[in-house]
Structure formats: C-alpha cells, structure tokens
Amino acid sequence: MYTVTQLAKRANISRTTLLYYEKEGLLTPALRADNGYRYYGEAEDKKLAAIVSYRAYGLSVASIATLLNEENALEQPQLLKEHFNQLEQEVAKLRQQQRAIVILLKAPDLLENEMVNKQRWVEIMIEAGFDEAAMVRWHQTFEKLEPEEHQKFLESLSIDAEEIKRIRTL
Secondary structure: OEOHHHHHHHHOOOHHHHHHHHHOOOOOOOEEOOOOOEEEOHHHHHHHHHHHHHHHOOOOHHHHHHHHOHHHOOHHHHHHHHHHHHHHHHHHHHHHHHHHHHHHHHOHHHHHOOOOOHHHHHHHHHHOOOOHHHHHHHHHHHHHHOHHHHHHHHHHOOOOHHHHHHHHOO
16 A cells, blocks of 8 residues: 555655545545545556556546546547547647748848748748648737737838737737
C-alpha cells in the first residue's frame, strides 16, 4: 500500500495533483484509515499511470473520466479520434505559422526595409497555406496575446487607422 505522497512520487506528479484527480473522481484510495490517511494499492497505481499518460497526451480530465469508465466503452474510440483530429488541426496551424516564418527568413530585408505592406503580407500568408479564416484566427490570437505589438505590426504594414481598428476587433 502507498500513501498519497508515495504514490505521487511513483507517478512523478505532485501530491496536490493526485488529490485533484481524487476530487474529480478519477482515482479513489483502496483504503481510508480511521485517521483519514489514504492508502492506494497496485490497481490504483496502474490507474494513476494511465491517468498521467492520458494527461501527457493532452486529454482533459473530463475526457479521461470517460475513457476510464468502462460503461462508456463505445464512446472511447470516438473520443480518442476527436482528440487526434484536434491535435491534427493544431499541428496544421503550427505548420502554417512555420511556413510564414520561413518565407520571412528567406527575405529578411523585406521586414527591415519596410517593404512588406498589407498586400504583400496577405500574399505571404496565402503562400504559407492560410485561408481567410486562418488569417482571422491569426490576428485574433496576436491581438489576445500581444495587443500593443499587434497594433505596431499593423501600422508597419502601412494600414490606415480605420482598417487597423476593424482588424483588431475581429
């Protein structure tokens, strides 16, 4: 039998994380002593290893609960396929961003000499595989993460103030 701390160390997670998994119903102790101490056996150790693996794959706690629930056996493959497709979309988005950066790296003088205007930037994005919706998401993400830098970037493309305002509120 393992204590909370011992089991957490075995799984290479914090004690707090293990208790969170218990609170969320993913893991329950095999035994709870009169003094309130929780004890876990080999079955819980294996279950925790599965939980930690699923988290490493990027699955949410709710998804893990579904995967661990044997009554949902029919939903499990579908849930994993959906997560796989979500990861594929994220990878595709990152690849688009990589292609845009590669294009800029091949012609760094474009940025340094302020030769990139709105039209050229759109051409670069299209060349990198972005469609209109992807460009909108790109601007939304830029605005969310770095609003001041987004403003400066749009100004560097010689875009007028009214259009910058429109783009920043997409």
